[in-house]
Amino acid sequence: MKKHFLYLLSITLLSAAMISCAKSTQGKMANEWQVVSSEENSTSVNSDGSKTIASRTTNETSYSSSVTNTNPQGESSTANHSGGVNAFDWLIEKDGSWTRTEEYTEMDSGKKLTYRTVYSGSWSFVGKNKGDDFKKNERVLFNVLAKRYNFTQTEQGATTMSYSSNETYLAGERVLIFTVKESKQKELQLESESGSTVLYDGENQGTNSGKSSFTLKEK
Amino acid sequence: MKRISVYMLSVVFLTAGVISCGKTTRGKMVNDWNVVSSSQEYNYVSQTGEKLLVTEVSADNSYTIKTTHTSPSDSTTETTSSTLTVVENSWSIKKDGTWIWKKHLRNPSGSIQEDLITTHSGTWSFIKNNKTDEFKKNERVIFNVLLLEERQILSSDITTSTSYLTGEKSLIFSVKESGKKLLEMEYEANNLYSGSGSETQTLIKKLSVTLN
Numbered sequence: 001m002k003k004h005f006l007y008l009l010s011i012t013l014l015s016a017a018m019i020s021c022a023k024s025t026q027g028k029m030a031n032e033w034q035v036v037s038s039e040e041n042s043t044s045v046n047s048d049g050s051k052t053i054a055s056r057t058t059n060e061t062s063y064s065s066s067v068t069n070t071n072p073q074g075e076s077s078t079a080n081h082s083g084g085v086n087a088f089d090w091l092i093e094k095d096g097s098w099t100r101t102e103e104y105t106e107m108d109s110g111k112k113l114t115y116r117t118v119y120s121g122s123w124s125f126v127g128k129n130k131g132d133d134f135k136k137n138e139r140v141l142f143n144v145l146a147k148r149y150n151f152t153q154t155e156q157g158a159t160t161m162s163y164s165s166n167e168t169y170l171a172g173e174r175v176l177i178f179t180v181k182e183s184k185q186k187e188l189q190l191e192s193e194s195g196s197t198v199l200y201d202g203e204n205q206g207t208n209s210g211k212s213s214f215t216l217k218e219k
Numbered sequence: 220m221k222r223i224s225v226y227m228l229s230v231v232f233l234t235a236g237v238i239s240c241g242k243t244t245r246g247k248m249v250n251d252w253n254v255v256s257s258s259q260e261y262n263y264v265s266q267t268g269e270k271l272l273v274t275e276v277s278a279d280n281s282y283t284i285k286t287t288h289t290s291p292s293d294s295t296t297e298t299t300s301s302t303l304t305v306v307e308n309s310w311s312i313k314k315d316g317t318w319i320w321k322k323h324l325r326n327p328s329g330s331i332q333e334d335l336i337t338t339h340s341g342t343w344s345f346i347k348n349n350k351t352d353e354f355k356k357n358e359r360v361i362f363n364v365l366l367l368e369e370r371q372i373l374s375s376d377i378t379t380s381t382s383y384l385t386g387e388k389s390l391i392f393s394v395k396e397s398g399k400k401l402l403e404m405e406y407e408a409n410n411l412y413s414g415s416g417s418e419t420q421t422l423i424k425k426l427s428v429t430l431n
Contacts, residue, residue, distance in 0.1 A: 093351075095350045095351055096349040096350040096351035096352065097351040122349050122351040122352040123349070124346045124347045124348070124349045124354070124359075125346075125347040126344050126345075126346055126347070126361060127344040127345040127346065127347060128344065129316040129342050129343070129344045130314075130315050130316040131313075131315055131316030131317040131341075131342035131343075132316065132342045132363070132385050134344070134385070139344075139386070141346060141361070143352070145352075162415070163414065163415050163416070164414070164415040165412065165413065165414040165415065165418075166411075166412070166413050167410065167411065167412045167413075168409070168410070168411045169408065169409070169410050170407050170408055170409050171352045171354070171391075172359065172391035172392075172393075172406065172407075172408075173407075173408035173409070173410060173424075174410075175389065175391065177386035177389070178386075179386075192386060193384050193386075193387075194383070194384055194386075194387040195382075195383070195384045195387070196381055196382060196383045196384075196387060196388075197381065197382050198379065198380070198381045199378075199379065199380045199381075200377070200379050201377045201378065201379075202378075205379075
C-alpha cells in the first residue's frame with residue numbers, strides 16, 4: 001500500500017512538474033491571423049486645457065478615424081477619415097518570428113491614396129510578476145526588428161506620387177506589449193493600455209491615456 | 220530492483236522538471252545592488268552630416284558626461300564635458316516583482332551646489348526564450364517603469380514625476396553576467412532609417428551597467 005502510494009506520489013509530482021513547464025498558449029498564439037476588428041483610442045490633455053482626442057476603428061473591409069483638437073478657449077475642430085482595408089494580417093510563427101501587414105486605401109478628391117506598412121520581428125511571452133499580478137503567458141512582447149512603409153498616390157490609374165521608407169531595430173529597442181485577453185485556437189484578442197501623467201513640482205502638466213484592442217481570427 | 224529503477228527514474232525526471240522550470244537567476248537578480256560602473260552612448264548621424272555623440276560614464280563615484288556635436292554646414296565640432304560626483308547609484312530588485320533605481324548626482328562646480336536625483340521604479344519580469352533571436356530563458360529582463368521622478372535641487376527643490384501603466388515605458392536588458400554578488404546587464408539599440416528620397420538617419424544607443 002505504502003509502495004503504491006509512493007509510486008502515485010512520484011507520478012503525480014512528475015506530471016505536475018511537466019505540466020507547469022508547458023507553454024500552454026504558445027500553440028494558440030502561433031497562427032496565420034487576420035485582424036477582423038481593432039479599436040484604438042487616445043486622449044492627451046495639456047496643462048492649459050487644450051486637448052486632443054483620437055480614435056480609429058477597423059473591421060474586415062473598412063476603417064474610420066477621427067481626431068478632435070480643442071484649444072484652451074474650448075473651441076474644437078475635428079478631422080475625419082475613412083477608407084478601405086486591403087489587408088490587416090498578423091502572422092505569428094512558432095519559431096518566434098512575426099509579421100504584421102496593414103494596407104489601407106482612401107479616396108481624396110479623385111486621388112487614390114494607398115498606405116502599406118509591414119512590421120516584422122520576434123515575439124516572446126513575458127514572465128509572471130507578483131508586483132502587477134500578471135500571470136504566466138498573460139502578456140506577450142512583440143519586438144519590432146523592421147518596419148517597411150510605402151505610400152502611393154494614383155490618379156486615373158497612374159502613380160503621381162510615392163514614398164517608401166525602411167527602418168531596422170535591435171531586439172528590445174522598439175516593442176509592442178499586449179495583454180492576452182482571449183486565446184483560443186481560432187481567435188485571439190490582444191489589448192494594450194497606456195496612461196501617463198506629468199507632475200512638475202506637484203502641478204499637473206498633462207496627461208496621456210490610450211487603449212488599443214485587436215481581435216484576430218484564423219485566416 | 221525494477222521498483223528502485225522506477226523510483227529513481229521518477230526522481231530524476233522530477234528533478235529535471237523542477238530545474239528546467241526553475242527561474243535560476245531570479246534568486247540571483249533579487250538584491251539591493253550598487254551600480255559600480257555604467258556606460259551609456261547615444262550616437263546620432265543624419266543624412267545632412269549632423270552628428271551628435273553623447274557618452275555618460277560612471278566609475279569610482281564620478282560621472283562624466285561628454286557631448287560632441289558636429290555641425291553639417293561647416294563641419295565644425297563642438298565638445299563639452301562635465302564631471303559630477305555620484306552620491307548614490309543604487310538598484311534594488313525585489314522578490315515581490317518591484318524594483319527601484321536611484322541615481323543621485325552632485326555637481327560641485329559653480330557657486331551653488333546642484334543635486335540631480337533620478338528615480339525609476341516599477342515592476343520587473345523575465346522575458347521567455349525565443350528561437351528566432353536566440354535568446355534563452357531568463358536571459359532578458361524587462362523593467363517596466365511605472366514612475367519616473369527627476370528631482371533638481373539648486374536654488375529651489377523641484378521634482379518632475381511621470382507615471383505610466385505597465386508596458387508603456389520599459390527598459391529591456393540582456394543579462395550578461397549573473398552571480399550572487401555581481402550582475403551585468405546591457406541594453407543596445409541601433410535604429411537605421413532610410414527613405415526613398417535618400418534620407419538616412421542612424422541612432423545607436425548602448426547602456427551597460429555593472430552591479431554588485
